[in-house]
Amino acid sequence: QTDSRPVLRIAVQQVTNTGSLIPLRERSNVGSRSFPMIYAGLIEIDRQGNLSLKPGLATSWKRIDERTVELKLRKGVKFHNGDEMTAEDVAFTFGPEYMFAATEPRRAGQKAVTIKTDASAAGAQTAGKALALPPEVPAIARRLWPSLEQVKVIDKHTVRFVNAVPDVTMEGRIARSGSEIISRRAFLAAKDWASWSRSPVAAGPFKVKELRPDNLLVLVAHDAYYGGKPPVREVRYQVVPEVSGRVNGLLSGEYDFVADVPPDQIKTIEANPKFEVVGGPALNHRLIAFDKHHPQLADPRIRLALAHAIDRDAIVSTLWAARTSVPAGLQWEYYGPMFHKDWSVPRYDPQLAARLVREAGYKGEPIPYRVLNNYYTNQVQTAQILVEMWRAVGLNIQLQMKENWQQIFDQGAPRGIRDWSNSSPFNDPVSSIVDQHGANGQQQQMGEWSNSEFNTLATLLENATDMSNRSRVFRRMLEIAERQDPAYTVLHRSAQFYGKRKDIDWKWSPTFAMDFSADNLRMPGK
Amino acid sequence: MNTPHNGADALVSIRNLRVAFDDGKAKVPVLHGIDLDIDPGEALGIVGESGCGKSVTWLAVLGLLGARAQVSGTVYLRAEPLHTLRGDQLAPIRGKRIAMIFQDPSCALNPVQRIGRQLTEALTLHRALRGAPARAEALRLLDRVHIPDARQRLDAYPHELSGGMNQRVMIAMALAGEPELLVADEPTTALDTTIQAQILALLAEIRQDSAMALVLISHDLGVIADMCDRVLVMYAGRVVEQARSQRLFQHPQHPYTQGLLGALPDLHRAPERLVPIAGNVPEPAHMPRGCSFGPRCRQFQPGCELHAPVQRQIGVQHHVACHRAGA
Amino acid sequence: MSALLDIRELSRHYPVRNSPWPWGKSVSLRAVDGVSLRLPAGKTLGLVGESGCGKSTTARMVLGLLPASGGQVLFEGQPVPSVRGPRWRALRQRMQMVYQNPLDALDRRLRVQDQVAEPLTIFRQGSMAERNERARAMMASVGLTPHLMTRYPHELSGGQRQRVVLARALILGPSLLVCDEPVSALDMSIQAQVINLLQDIQERRQVAYLFISHDLKVVRQVSHEVAVMYLGRIVEQGAAEDLFRRPAHPYTQALVSAVPSPWRSAGLPRIVLQGDPPRPGALSAGCAFHSRCAQAMPSCRVVRPELQPIAPGRTAACHLLARA
Amino acid sequence: MSSYIVARLLRALVTVFLVLSFAFVILRLSGDPALLIMSPDVPPEAIEAFRRSWGLDASLWQQYLGFFRNLLQGQFGYSMRDRSPAMALVMQHLPATLAITLPAFALKLALGIPAGMFAALHRNSAIDRCVMGLAVAGHTIPGFVLGLVLVLVFAVGLGWLPSGGNAGWQHAILPVLTLSLGGAAVLARFTRSAMLEVMGQAYIRTALAKGLLWRAVVLRHALPNAAIATVTIVGFMVGSLVAGAVVVESVFSWPGVGRLLVTAVANRDLAVVQSLLLLVAATMVTANLIVDALYGWIDPRLRRSSAAKA
Amino acid sequence: MKVIPFSAQAQAQAQARTPGSAPSSRPERLRRLLRSYPPLVLLCGLWTLAILGVALLAGELAPYAHSQIDLQARLSPPIFMGGSASHWLGTDELGRDVLSRLLASIRISLLVAFISTILSATLGVFLGFLAAHFRGWVEQLILILVDFQASMPFMIIALAVLAFLGNTLPLFIALMGLYGWERATRITRGLTIAANEQGYAAAVADIGASPMRVYLVHVLPNIASTLIVSVTLTFPEVILLESGLSFLGLGVQPPMTSLGNMVGYGREYLQTAPWLLLIPSAVIVLTSFSVSTLGDWLRDRLDPTLR
Ligand SMILES: Nc1ncnc2c1ncn2[C@@H]1O[C@H](COP(=O)(O)OP(=O)(O)OP(=O)(O)O)[C@@H](O)[C@H]1O
């Protein structure tokens, strides 16, 4: 009996940057697009809805204490290889063989310093029958779960996540990407890590049929998926690196979907009534990061002037066709109680900016602005607009095109300004402002910025459990990082656009995931 | 043998052949109306100063002058008009009925093809021979022109042969089509006298065997005298004198012919100072008025510069284009 | 009297490959093989012989343009270097060459006047104007009219080109001029002009000529001495008049007998040689001419004859003559 | 014979060695693969671990020696990106590239050489100007513009051909066309120039005088003599068979070696770049060796000259 | 058979004709002028001059500053596609005036293309001469360099410069001077070896001319024809390569602009705003076409035997 469900053809810019399908190694937005179709997590996010947490492989969860969460596992969940998921698999997923190798959780009283992994130790730990993990995997895993002590099997369908320190974000962390459950048996049976990473066995709605890095990813329906039989037989992610290639492929009927559509292409696609573009702001903010060690930027007034000189609305309404928005600083609505509605990015005020510049005694000294070639959508265009806006308030910003991130971070020459974007992988400020700007975050690790009060607050935010206290701490952190001693300034929300056939019923998600499970996709006809 | 100028049953009959080259700035006339006839089996010698148009005449007949040459006049090959034919229409004539040996044999052979291949190509073309028979025939031709070790030479490249041998290969190639007329343009200049003698003997032999007509162009009056029944003297794009060879060398009538013969050194007399013709060859672009030899002529007299002299018969088969000759 | 030019046992070998592949084995071709000649100042030595017998090669070695494989060339008692150093360059002003094929030796993209003046430019003689003046004068003296001076080589007739090459060779006032077939492309009249010119210059400036030609009549006309070459070796040498009147070596005899003339006395038989010279690379022992020689004896096949005096001022290399 | 071959081989080896060494030093010093392969948002300790596990923390010298030691043992290393064997990765991509570069190469020859000949034979005529005008345009229009225009016309507009990807021969048509037009233009211009030099030679006249038709003269006598310049250029084209289709591969999302190279260089994924360069250099060196040998084959005079100079 | 009376007619013709070449009539002279300077060549010359003029006067001619942004007026079409007269050639995705950018681009691209083409040709010819002159190990060494350059993706060479020397415009031009020399070297070497076998070069060397003189004064003009083809091929390649390299952070970078850059950023707008891609492309094609046509014409002029 032949499967009459259609095949879904999607043109994407890339399927995986690192050639692997392992969320613990592939940390890009690119991966977040397809991984949720392969993997299922214990707790899921309501991707197309309000981003709240909802049951996944776990049907329910409850707090045992500040350090412990207990989850009831869904019964009868089948992995891609047909095995039934049990608590053993969950414990294994969060064990040393798959995630942590020899790394130790950060325990109470330990300061947030860079966590070193030892490659040889990681290897030694997993030696024997298990596969040797690439050493970067445990390092990343520890970032996701800095203090996870262990996952305890209570019974076949009950597990407990035990943290070393109090943590209110545990549920969020369980829901984030990287915490998906894999099949223990399949992992242990894999030839080596590299082959595992090309065909992982998990419990998502689709299973991997074929991965040709830089070319093609084919997923086939996992009909035993707990969320229902997917409405398509197969999903083919075709790598089409050129924007025009994707758009033309859609228009000529070769693809049902195209991802990574820049806003200026929306018109081209929608000129054809059979197609439409959907999408909008995603869980990611574009921002500008400052290096406060630059002689001119050392004065916070200059950094603030930079922030006030930007007409964000102009950028959003033109380059982004008004299809994204300017957020309220480095925070997202789905933080819920932690979200500060009344907070905002520095307003567009050229006079104020010019005054700050004058007061700081700035004399037109050049400040470098390092830019990659459209690593972010519209990056070069935005940068040129910014430079003009800054020029208008008397700031001499010099655009420097760079080829790679190392050149962006290079300390050999004076650094000034650079582009960045921050995501929020789970519903708490820890996932962004702490993880990215705190003592262990990239900005401080790269030596661009630090602030002792901010760092103290960051630790507090991580460990405190009282929500109103945490909210206050967060507010103060925003004040420091965005106004008082600016570390960055937020430009706008990043946006994702998808071109698609109008007759396919499908909703996009701000999480970058393209959800083709039965809940979210209805193919026309039949 | 018929007299020149009636052309009635001539093999080749050329009338009023004019050639001008366009050098991008101006049209430079090079031939000013050549008339000549060749009878079947006849050997005609052509002499004249270098650059007077000896080679161009025959290149024009075969349509080999290229796009910048403007050719007018009529040419008949056994009453067939050739001057009306263009480009590839002449191909069946070339090599098959009128063959030509070029002045410089080492440049005239394709440097990147073996001798054998160049020969068989002509055989395939004219005699429809292919493969082994063609090769056998090529071998026979090489033997015929007395190339030693012919079997091996078939596989040689032109640069591997001496000038003399290349010359003979050219002759063999010209003979491949068994032409009615062979035009040999200075076939022996680069050769020493012993090889020259071999080649001349060969040409004579072939003429005897096949009644082929021969046009021999040479600066060496000795060679001409040896080989030819009749001699044609050219000067500055015109025929100035023609006669049977003995008569011409004994009784040259045109002052230019006289000058040529007078300038000849002699092997068997004590060397005296040579007597060249005074003055210089006129440039094609600036021809003197009237008789083009006028400015250099010892017998110049008023009237010579008024119009170009026409050929007149002054004896048996002896024609001269000079206002004074025969007067 | 000491000779201006003294050539001693000069030889030149070329490696030639027998197989078409670049890695084939090569054999040695003796293009010139032990040639000795003397040329006094102001005199002309004619060099005749079969095409490909090594005349041009000898000429180039004499001028130091080609390194010799053996032997020596003395110019005014000093060896001529073949390494292109300062001494070699200095010698260029004393010895020059007229090339066999003038079209080949001229750059088709330069006006002839500039090419005639080029030796002056190279040796930095005089100012630009002076050089042009001298070039003009030199060209006039070889009979080239002024309107020809700004032309390109292909716009000249063969004879004019030959004279351009001659003017270029003469402009530095050399005392030795090697002429390789300087008149072969010219008609009788122009040929006479050029020969006269060469003789005039010789009288005026005491230039010595090494004169190479196939045209024995011309050689006879200009030479004081004549050497006959066959396959890289001198086979006969003597005063021009004497040698052409009574050629001794069978090859010379064939050569002389074959000279065509419009006024040939019917009596003299022409010797038409049979066959071709042997391939230079595959020379056997013995006389190189034996394969074509009507009078060859068994010993000719085995023993190579040496050059020996046969009469006052005459030498020849032939077993027939040695016995006589 | 042996010395000839040894000399050529030595030259080839030195070339390849230089290519690999240069690439090694440049790739190592111009960017940190750890930072490039892992996203910049990955924590520093992960980057650190990555570096250590690939030996990137050793001195350049040690890495260099190690690289060549492995190479001599026939080990090309592993891609730092997805840990697959580098050479196997390259070999995986090679068929796709060859599937367009080889037909394109043939098409270049088939279009370019006749076009150049044709223009030369009609020198300065309107036809010559047209052909050469097209050639210049063909060569000057950027590959991606040409590719895009072809896609717009044939895929989006007419719907005759697919716009990209490689799933069957129809997919190869547009890439092959795009790739060959520019190269054909280059060949046409060189061929025209070489033909013009040859058409004036005396032996062309001889061939005509033999009675050959014009076309036969051109094909049998002029073309082989004009081949030297053309063969030189074709030699370079052979060298670009492997990695010369970068632009076309990305315009048509063709998963070939060219794109692999660009990604690998961008990631400083050394083993992959080196495996690729080894292949490219070997092709290029071989192509040029063949071209050198062809010179002698085309023009026997060059055999003698090389002998005389030896 | 038709027999033309030999004498009378020929005589009449000979007399009718004034001696020497007939002075050409006016249309005749025009025809000749057009032959030596065909209209196409004249047009190409004019275009090249115009482009050079634009390059010199870019600053004066441009109606706007090339980096002046007007976000409200972004992507407005050029006047011939129904746009307004305030931006003749329309605006780009940041609302910058395409005409002004084009002028600035022409200036910078021509600077880069001309200088680096000359550099690459000079280097290539020089090495080619060296190889042909010395043969032996020098030649082998140069051939190794040629193969090296040909096998090394230019991206890596560019990275080398970027990594060790940084990115300034002069440096970038020097880097582009490394592009395409290997082709010139191989061609020069081949042709020079052939030329050295010919008489004219040997003849001048034998007179005592220095190798320098032989190669520059005599050999170079004689091998120029093929070299000109090679050089005129390099010219547009350099312009386009520049756009590729600017993505590496080398070369001309925003806010500065170049033809390659305009084409590179314009490619995504082929359907929505085709002028962004097509206008600079047209300038590149026309300029390269002109340069090539002039090159071919010069080649024929340089060859006196063809005139
Ligand atoms: N292709 C050409 N273009 C221009 N002029 C030419 C061309 N071919 C020949 N000429 C000119 O035509 C004239 C006659 O040339 P031709 O070759 O017939 O002379 P020739 O009598 O054969 O002389 P030679 O004895 O030197 O061979 C010469 O002045 C020559 O310069």
Ligand SMILES: Nc1ncnc2c1ncn2[C@@H]1O[C@H](COP(=O)(O)OP(=O)(O)OP(=O)(O)O)[C@@H](O)[C@H]1O
């Ligand atoms: N570079 C070379 N390599 C190999 N053989 C050569 C080379 N140069 C000349 N030869 C050979 O040397 C011999 C002598 O040549 P040379 O040019 O001296 O002859 P020539 O007497 O001047 O002949 P011609 O009268 O034809 O000019 C010939 O067999 C020739 O093939």
Ligand SMILES: [Mg+2]
């Ligand atoms: Mg002639």
Ligand SMILES: [Mg+2]
């Ligand atoms: Mg010679």
